[in-house]
Amino acid sequence: MSGSGDAAPPPHVVEDFFGVIQLLSDGSVVRADDAALLAMPMPELQDVPGVQWKDAVYDATHGLRVRVFKPAAAAAGDDGGKLPVLVYFHGGGYCIGALDQSPFHTFCLRAADELPAVVLSVQYRLAPEHRLPTAIDDGAAFFSWLRGAGSADPWLAESAELARTFISGVSAGANLAHHVAVRVASGRQPVVDDVDPVVRVAGYVLLDAFFGGVERTAAEANPPADVSLLTVEMADQFWRLALPAGATRDHPVANPFGPESPSLEAVALPPALVVASGGDVLYDRVVGYAARLKEMGKAVELVEFEGAQHGFSVIQPWSPETSEVIQVLKRFVHRRYAQLRVEKDKAKLSGIISTLVYFQFQHLCFVWVIKVFVKYPLSKNKKYKSVCLRLRCARLPCSLLQVIFLFEWGWFEHFIQFPFYGAYIAGWTSYPGILFPAESSH
Incomplete structure (x- = not known):
């Protein structure tokens, strides 16, 4: 207590x-x-x-x-x-x-x-x-x-x-x-x-x-x-x-x-x-x-x-x-x-300039890659190689080549095969405004 x-x-x-x-x-x-x-x-x-x-x-x-x-x-x-x-x-x-x-x-x-x-x-x-x-x-x-x-x-x-x-x-x-x-x-x-x-x-x-x-x-x-x-x-x-x-x-x-x-x-x-x-x-x-x-x-x-x-x-x-x-x-x-x-x-201006530079660089890269793949096609398919031959002979605008590349970007090896191969099988002689040269006899 x-x-x-x-x-x-x-x-x-x-x-x-x-x-x-x-x-x-x-x-x-x-x-x-x-x-x-x-x-x-x-x-x-x-x-x-x-x-x-x-x-x-x-x-x-x-x-x-x-x-x-x-x-x-x-x-x-x-x-x-x-x-x-x-x-x-x-x-x-x-x-x-x-x-x-x-x-x-x-x-x-x-x-x-x-x-x-x-x-x-x-x-x-x-x-x-x-x-x-x-x-x-x-x-x-x-x-x-x-x-x-x-x-x-x-x-x-x-x-x-x-x-x-x-x-x-x-x-x-x-x-x-x-x-x-x-x-x-x-x-x-x-x-x-x-x-x-x-x-x-x-x-x-x-x-x-x-x-x-x-x-x-x-x-x-x-x-x-x-x-x-x-x-x-x-x-x-x-x-x-x-x-x-x-x-x-x-x-x-x-x-x-x-x-x-x-x-x-x-x-x-x-x-x-x-x-x-x-x-x-x-x-x-x-x-x-x-x-x-x-x-x-x-x-x-x-x-x-x-x-x-x-x-x-x-x-x-x-x-x-x-x-x-x-x-x-x-x-x-x-x-x-x-x-x-x-x-x-x-x-904003810097972003615009950066975007323009990026797309110009991307544009040149796309054109270079497409030209390489057209010249040296990875696919051994004769029809595909024939299409590539046609592309080499065609004078395609760079802008169109870039669009083509973007369209088939995810396919890598065959990224240019499908649109042109499909056109070739269909027997088209032109592709969106671009005339294909006549097939050579030799």
Whole structure:
């Protein structure tokens, strides 16, 4: 019998994030509403005239949703009314945030309307209940859904050109976008198969990406005086809650170019648009990310907003700076579309040239083979040899010889025997417009 003194002590708080997330000593998590941390006060959801939106489930097992934003401009898209697709991951340090919170919802509305594009805002599981790489796995699973059941959704089937898909996100969502883009580009997450339509990642966009590292950068060591949303201490706490237990900020998810990270040199990443805010404690990491991509010869465009705060595009979704971000994003998407069109046209032209060269080569080979077999018939049948003699005497066009060869291709040894031997037995003196020379008396 156990005494009262043997009772296990109640779990205590080992990590407290502003009372919103409390990690207890037994591994359990207590959560409160995190809306106040993302925008104060949290505005109500707004609608943009001409943009429809709805939710769909892409992972029924975990109850994960995608919010689909379809603009009216889809009816006048470039390719049969179809528009590019912008896959968007919300921010929140991998620990807070939701696709239906007003800042993220509003940015997606604006992007859908002003790009225009079909925007897909993707829900993913949060830490510390689901530590990384769970969120990245969810992002990858979304692409599996998109190329399968998702492509059959009426809105996507009507309006989305999946061959022009862009991966994007803000803060932790930008980090997630990077890792999903790497998975796709390295072949670990296939998005192209025999299923139509084909999903092709045309580029990826990182807005104030949430990266980390053990060694402090200059901006982290001496942060801007007016930092309002994300501090160094908050970033560190997010990583402690989100990374696998015991991992440091040099974990590959946090630090993609750190000492523990695999090289991206051989990964065929699509072109990237990287947006950095001058007033962000992560400014150096974001700029450094773009610089490393450039060093490796990757296509990358860096756009800086001097004095802007981390996550300004969602914290102030109607600000002039956010309007400029959307215009930058629009130029990137349209420029990539133009490049893809050029690549597509080049591929078509190359295919036509290759086909012409192939058939010309095939044509010459066929003529040569037929002439050899006519001159040296393999069959000892006298009537067949007589037909071959007639062919040698006839001046048949090369094109007809090629057709004859194709017609009897499967017979190999006797590939020219049957049509002409049959004609000879029937007593014909001509074959489709070609006159046979009169039989010689000698």
